Amino acid sequence: MTAEVALIEPTGAEITAKHGAENLVVTVRERLALCAGDKLGLAPDLSKLHLFDAKTEKRLMPA
Secondary structure (H helix, E strand, C coil), X not given: CEEEEEEECCCCCEEEEEECCEEEEEECCCCCCCCCCCEEECXXXXXXXXXXXXXXXXEECCC
């Protein structure tokens, strides 16, 4: 999956990106030399993925 970088937090730990119409917040362990508009390849570790309900903002628990 490829996303376009929209914003990088000054600490470098969080990147806000877009994948199509979806906004993503990506937490990274190391600093990446990225700028807004750069393409970012993502291969999420599904065992560490957290999903939230857009209306309630509560975490969705795996089945």
